[in-house]
Amino acid sequence: MMSSGASIQNSGTLKLGDIPRMRIEDLRGFILREVSSGSRIVSLFGHSGREGGTDIFAVTAHDKSGRLSLASAAVKGGYDSLTPDCPQAELFEREIFEEHGIIPRGHPWLKPVRRNTGGGVKREFWRVPDRRCHEVAVGPVHAGVIEPGHFRFQCLGEDVLHLEMELGYQHRGIERALISAPPARALAYMETVAGDTSIGHALAYCRACEALSGMHIPARAQCLRGIALELERLANHSGDLGALSGDVAYLPTASYCGRLRGDFLNMTALLCGSRFGRSLICQGGVNFDMDNGLVFLLREKLEASFAALKGAVGLLWVTPSVLDRFEGTGGLSAEQCFALGLVGPACRACGIERDIRFDFPYGIYRFEQIPVATYPSGDVFARAYVRWIECERSVDFIRSQLESMPGGVTLQRPGIFAPERLTVSLVEGWRGEICHVALTDSRGGFARYKITDPSFHNWLGLAVAMRGEQIFDFPLCNKSFNLSYCGHDL
Amino acid sequence: MVFIAAALLLLLLSGLCALFLNNRPAVAAALCATACIASCLAALFPVFAVFFSGREMSFDLLWPAAGGLRLFLVLDRLSAFFLVPVLLLSALAALYGWGYLRRERNSESCGRQWFFFNMLVASMLAVFLAADGLIFLLCWEMMALSSFFLVVSRDEEESVRRAGFIYLAASHCGTAALFVMFAFLSAAGISGGFWNSAAFPGPDVGVLRVLLLSLGIFGFGMKAGFMPFHFWLPRAHPAAPSHVSALMSGIMIKAGIYGILRMFSVAGVTDAWCGAALIIAGICSGILAMLSALNRRDTKSVLAYSSIENIGIICMGTGLAVYAASCGGTLVCLLALSGALLHLFNHAFFKGLLFMAAGAAGKSCGSRDPDALGGCAKALPVTSSSFFLGAAAASGVPLLNGFPGKFLIYLAAFCGLQLKGSGLLLPSTAVIVGLSLSGCLSLACFTGLSGIIFLGKPRSCAGRPEEYSALMGAAMISAAAVCLFLTFAAPLLSFSLCGAVSAVFASTDTASASGLADRLAPLSCASAWVFVLIAAALAAGRLLLRRRKVSFGETWNCAYAAADARMQYTSASFFYPLSRTFTFFNVRKSPAAVSKTTFFPGEYEGYSSRRIGVFRTLLSGIAAKLEFSLSCLRWLQQGRLHIYIMYIMTALLALLLWKVR
Amino acid sequence: MNNLYPLFNLIIALTAAPLMSGVINRVKAFFAGRKGPPLLQLYFDIGKLLRKGAVYSRTTGVFFRLAPPAGLVFILTALLFIPCGAYPAVLFFPGDMVLVVYLLGAQRFCMLLAALDTGSSFEGMGASRDAHFSVFSEAVLFLCLAAMSVASGSVSLNGMLFTAGGRIWQVSPPVLLVVVFVLYIVLLVENYRVPFDDPNTHLELTMIHEAMALDHGGPDIAMFEYAAALKFWILASLPAGLLFPYGMKPDFFGNSALFLGVIALTAALTGALESCAARLRLVKVPQMLTAAAALSVVALIFLAK
Structure with missing residues (x-):
């Protein structure tokens, strides 16, 4: 009998007892079947469950049909690795191996994800077995104000034969800190899962909590959450576009976008006093409301900044020297993208429609749909251009929200979590799909809280995109993905 | 000439002794090396006398018992100019070889090697003196054979045997052409003293003259090793022991240039096509050889290619001189040829130095692959500084002796540009482009090569290398000193340079010597000035830091603490972008090591750069055609000895019948 | 007194060269809508660096210490042969342009070896790239010099620029403009400016010139920077010398001011160009330089006609 998973809504809940428990071979079959039918792995994690097993x-x-499926299996010792048949499981399996010591047999590149040693295996890099090739070790300290991470290139001359990342420098143990009872600082932790995605992660967390406590959020709060999320997207996308042009030494866009990113951040600050939207979103709604004056001011600032952004970014698409650098650099095909299970703009830049706001709409996006922005070429240009289209659409969205903002309260008293439940909360952050999965124990505290940042899906995509490229183009490719180190490291 | 005769005798005698001292390698080495050094120093007396005074010496002995062999040796200014580097470098190479062969495991061949080494020196000495066609060819052949035996001294290796075979074949093709040329010349009624005769067919005898000149350029070019006659050189030179490579690259290939110059001195320079051919060959050698050098995985092979490049530069100068002489640019001609000769003179020393240092590094570290070495500069101070000096000279750094010769050729080309309407515009431009491209390529090549061999961190962990032998060190230090001296002494050479030039082109006079010195003097002054200033700047830097905090740490590697030797550029990586740019010539394809469809490491397809091998393709095509068309004669080849003897008898009989007819 | 003028000009070059970096940065800041660093920033930097101590890597040896002063000396020596507007160079002799180009090459030799001395992959990367592009830029520079030599009938820099005194333009102005353009390209590539290198980048993987200075510190880096400034001056002097308005016959101070102005204009142009063009892909740099070489060959043929 083919075992099938339970289906669940985005931020729906499921009793733990209703989740199908299979043998691990069946779970493997279930995942492979799902993936081959067009689904992708959103999250795959271990939970040290009852009676000592995992x-x-x-x-x-399944993006096309908007179906989320869920299944579980108990495992002891090891199982046959999924990765050879389903590359997108690679990092998940390594993570399970690191945290629970479960060995995926036949995993092509098994080593710990975040710690130097885990499961008795030391992290080592693959080396090209050729004396003529050299390695370039970049990081953990990078030029510029960015996070720590180590990149190891295998090169011959300028050509990159292979790239491997070593992250984990930012590991803080956030998931573990949430276990048992939600601490008073849980929201603050969530806002710093990835500092540039404060709103995204806070939203995913609050939605998970609200689902577990069965709350309904007032419409005005939904609307404000949407505005904040899109402002975050605007700020980061415009910053990325500026950084991309800075990486090709194209100054005009670089310097203007650097300033405009600040403008968008300041708009968030108008909402809540924090440029990164800290403390804006909370369980039960939002902490800050907007009056009419603020709505007017925000609209005015938005129009002004967007006009400037249009001018600055528009230069990119008409300057031949920039296009020459962007086009054909760091290309990924749609097949590779499917296989690797990429998310966010990096995925949409391969021509694949994959956007949580559209496929698994939640909150305000149930009422106001944002069309998915895609571009088929899969290169740096596509990733830049998709960002630009998303900027345009976000501005449209914010405009219409500001025009027809529902009235009412913005905050509700939080409730208590239902026991023995599981919820999956998906949010389309600016970097892509944020997935939070929460399991509650019998007393209504978190038994397991699993965060999957979009970076976790996408790092391998960057490595694959770099193969055969020039190492000179790595900063450009890296910036076009702009993945999070701390979001990956947790 | 007594000194020279004594030197030749001493060389031959000591060589013969060495043959009998096969079981006492140390004695053989000491005997032969000292004999070689002594005879070279002895021969230097007359050579220097001619070099500085310009008066010719000659030695003429008709030997009826040897079938009318005429032992006619002339030491004129051109010979003297070539003989100075021959003798100096031979002495240094002997000293070096003494240390190099001392710890050779295969000691049985030691006596043999020394015999052939001394034979090589003696034959080179004689080649540059021989004024009679037969003697010249005899010495030429002896030079080729003795160097062949030296090339195959490590004949247990397949690649060495193959290199030796190719060398022998190529060398004999060249000699065959020369033989035909000399036969034509003597058929024209001049036997003996052919260098001075006016027997060369004049410009009015068009076809024969073109044929003879072509034969000469082919025959001598085969020895000189410029393109397209270079194919044996990068195989043979690395295969030989380093002191022999130094001699072969430093001097022996110059015999080809010497021959060409002698030929022009006899034939007169009225043929612009010869100049054009030499310029084209020179430019091709200069650029393509350096491009080939970039992909080598053997230091000595890179040096061999660099020799082709330098021969190319000399060819460019010679070609420009011939071209200019044929269209009346006397000054251009003088500058170009003296540039070529000066570069030839200087190249002998810096290339000798480079080969010695490369050999020493190879012996000390156990490998000649740059990508297996690295970081031995501190352990091998003498070897590394010698190599750096040689590399700087080969890159044309104005502080060293690789620059003045190139400078004169550049100057000649720039002067040629000024002569409007003389037809020199195109050759001059071509020479400027060729020189600058080959110069930059060699700068790139030698900085990369020397940096990767000697700087950075050691790539293999075979322990700290040590200097191999003090004798080798002494030889390298002396060669380096000669290189440094020649940087400043370039103006002093101008008299002999002009003498040598006037031996080729009778039109130049000795009055231009002072003009040449004037042109070279600023360079020497600039070098001296730069040396002084660098010393001053270094002292100033030290002074600045005297009371400051100077600390030591690790190389910055993005705070990655476990950086190892693999995290530095290899020579393959260093040159890969450059050779990729010249894909049309060098690298055909470079498959990605890890393809984009398999995501995880483990499958490495190998990253090969296939060479097209223009010449190999061409030659194998011709060979295939020949094989096909000659296959109809295969029935002649029976594989039985008596049938072959019958063929010989038949041929002899036929000849006899033809003669008595 | 007249014999001392070239020396005064040399002093002006030595003192004013670092100013050009300030000019470029100010122009770039203007285009970016910023105020930008002070014009004298490089002087401040050099002053500060000269007062610092040093940190050396244990991997490095002699070359690492030798390269900054030796490189500076090579550049200083080359500067002696550069005429300054309507006044001759300090030194000149037939063929001095060859020496100048080879002195620049010698400086490169030192820098490359110092870079390899550190055993760092970044410095090796910079060295490899520099070696790669210099092959083309030097050949192009020689072609330009050949064209100038043909147009002026002289075989020394002094003769081409100072003695010819603008007569060089009588042959064929449009063709000579092409030469000026190509010289400007050489200026950009040899001084590691956009579109060939990005002097502002902080990313080791994309650097050329800066990568080779990653491990230097204190007085060494001051010498590096100063040598780079002088190199800019030298290479800017060639197009500036061609474009110099000789007809104005200025007095000594006027001449110096004019020459400084022309070079500052070149710098400002560089700043403007850097503000409106992106950097080339590395693989396209040789193509661009080959195109420049083709242009200069065409110019040479027209000039010699």
Whole structure:
């Protein structure tokens, strides 16, 4: 009998007892079947469950039909690795191996994800077995104000034969800090899962909590959450576009976008007093409301900044020297993108429609749909251009929200979590799909809280995109993905 | 000439002794090396006398018992100019070889090697003196054979045997052409003293003259090793022991240039096509050889290619001189040829130095692959500084002796540009482009090569290398000193340079010597000035830091603490972008090591750069055609000895019948 | 007194060269809508660096210490042969342009070896790239010099620029403009400016010139920077010398001011160009330089006609 998973809504809940528990071979079959039918792995994690074993939970998403499936299996010791048949499971399996010591047999590149040693295996890099090739070790300290991470290139001359990342420098143990009872600082932790995605992660967390406590959020709060999320997207996308042009030494866009990113951040600050939207979103709604004056001011600032952004970014698409650098650099095909299970703009730049706001709409996006922005070429240009289209659409969205903002309260008293539940909360952050999975124990505290940042899906995409490229183009490719180190490291 | 005769005798005698001292390698080495050094120093007396005074010496002995062999040796200014580097470098190479062969495991061949080494020196000495066609060819052949035996001294290796075979074949093709040329010349009624005769067919005898000149350029070019006659050189030179490579690259290939110059001195320079051919060959050698050098994985092979490049530069100068002489640019001609000769003179020393240092590094570290070495500069101070000096000279750094010769050729080309309407515009431009491209390529090549061999961190962990032998060190230090001296002494050479030039082109007079010195003097002054200033700047830097905090740490590697030797550029990586740019010539394809469809490491397809091998393709095509067309004669080849003897008898009989007819 | 003028000009070059970096940065800041660093920033930097101590890598040896002063000396020596507007160079002799180009090459030799001395992959990367592009830029520079030599009938820099005194333009002005353009390209590539290198980048993987200075510190880096400024002056002097308005016959101070102005204009042009063009892909740099070489060959043929 083919075992099938339970289906669940985005931020729906499921009793733990209703989740199908299979044998690990069946779970493997379930995942492979789902993936081959067009689904992808959203989250795959272990949970040290009852009677000492490890339960593995798999969440898959079928974007076309908007179906989330869920299944679990108990495993002891090891199992046959999924990765050879389903590359997108690679990092998840390594993570399970690191945290629970479960060995995925036949995993092509098994080593710990975040720690130097885990499961008795030391992290080592693959080396090209050729004396003529050299290695370039970049990081953990990078030029510029960016996060720590180590990149190891195998090169011959300028050509990159292979790239491997070593992250984990930012590991803080956030998931573990949430276990048992939600601490008073839980929201603050969430806002710093990835500092540039404060709103995205806070939103995903609050939605998970609200689902577990069965709350309904007032419409005005939904609307404000949407505005904040899109402002975050605007700020980061415009910053990225500026950084991309800075990486090709194209100054006009670089310097203007640097300033405009600040403008968008300041708009968030108008909402809540924090440029990164700290403390704006909370369980039960939002902490800050807007009066009419603020709405007017925000609209005015938005129009002004967007006009400037249009001018600055528009230069990129008409300057031949910039296009020459962007086009054909760091290309990924749609097949590779499917296989690797990429998310966010990096995925949409391969021509694949994959956007949580559209596929698994939540909150305000149930009422106001944002069309998915895609571009088929898969290169740096596509990733830049998709960002630009998203900027345009975000501005449209914010405009219309500001025009027809629903009235009412913005905050509700939080409730208590239902026991023995599981919820999956997906949010489309600016970098892509943020997935939070929460399991509650019998007393209504978190038994397991699993965060999957979009970076976790996408790092391998960057490595693959760099193969055969020039090492000179790495900063450009890296910036076009602009992945999070701390979001990956947790 | 007594000194020279004594030197030749001493060389031959000591060589013969060495043959009998096969079981006492140390004695053989000491005997032969000292004999070689002594005879070279002895021969230097007359050579220097001619070099500085310009008066010719000659030695003429008709030997009826040897079938009318005429032992006619002339030491004129051109010979003297070539003989100075021959003798100096031979002495240094002998000293070096003494240390190099001392710890050779295969000691049985030691006596043999020394015999052939001394034979090589003696034959080179004689080649540059021989004024009679037969003697010249005899010495030429002896030079080729003795160097062949030296090339195959490590004949247990397949690649060495193959290199030796190719060398022998190429060398004999050249000699065959020369033989035909000399036969034509003597058929024209001049036997003996052919260098001075006016027997060369004049410009009015068009076809024969073109044929003879072509034969000469082919025959001598085969020895000189400029393109397209270079194919044996990068195989043979690295295969030989380093002191022999130094001699072969430093001097022996110059015999080809010497021959060409002698030929022009006899034939007169009225043929612009010869100049054009030499310029084209020179430019091709200069650029393509350096491009080939970039992909080598053997230091000595890179040096061999660099020799082709330098021969190319000399060819460019010679070609420009011939071209200019044929269209009346006397000054251009003088500058170009003296540039070529000066570069030839200087190249002998810096290339000798480079080969010695490369050999020493190879012996000390156990490998000649730059990508296996690295970081031995501190452990090998003498070797590394010698190599750096040689590399700087080969890159044309104005502080060293690789620059003045190139400078004169540049100057000649720039002067040629000024002669409007003389037809010199195109050759001059071509020479400027060729020189600058080959110069930059060699700068790139030698900085990369020397940096990767000697700087950075050691790539293999075979322990700290040590200097191999003090004798080798002494030889390298002396060669380096000669290189440094020649930087400043370039103006002093101008008299002999002009003498040598006037031996080729009778039109130039000795009055231009002072003009040449004037042109070279600023360079020497600039070098001296730069040396002084660098010393001053270094002292100033030290002074600045005297009371400051100077600390030591690790190389910055983005705070990655576990950086190892693999995290530095290899020579393959260093040159890969450059050779990729010249894909049309060098690298055909470079498959990605890890393809984009398999995501995880583990499958490495190998990253090969295939060479097209223009010449190999061409030659194998011709060979295939020949094989096909000659296959109809295969029935002649029976594989039985008596049938072959019958063929010989038949041929002899036929000849006899033809003669008595 | 007249014999001392070239020396005064040399002093002006030595003192004013670092100013050009300030000019470029100010122009770039203007285009970016910023105020930008002070014009004298490089002087401040050099002053500060000269007062610092040094940190050396244990991997490095002699070359690492030798390269900054030796490189500076090579550049200083080359500067002696550069005429300054309507006044001759300090030194000149037939063929001095060859020496100048080879002195620049010698400086490169030192820098490359110092870079390899550190055993760092970044410095090796910079060295490899520099070696790669210099092959083309030097050949192009020689072609330009050949064209100038043909147009002026002289075989020394002094003769081409000072003695010819603008007569060089009588042959064929449009063709000579092409030469000026190509010289400007050489200026950009040899001084590691956009579109060939990005002097502002902080990313080691994309650097050329800066990568080779990653491990230097204190007085060494001051010498590096100063040598780079002088190199800019030298290479800017060639197009500036061609474009110099000789007809104005200025007095000594006027001449110096004019020459400084022309070079500052070149710098400002560089700043403007850097503000409106992106950097080339590395693989396209040789193509661009080959195109420049083709242009200069065409110019040479027209000039010699």
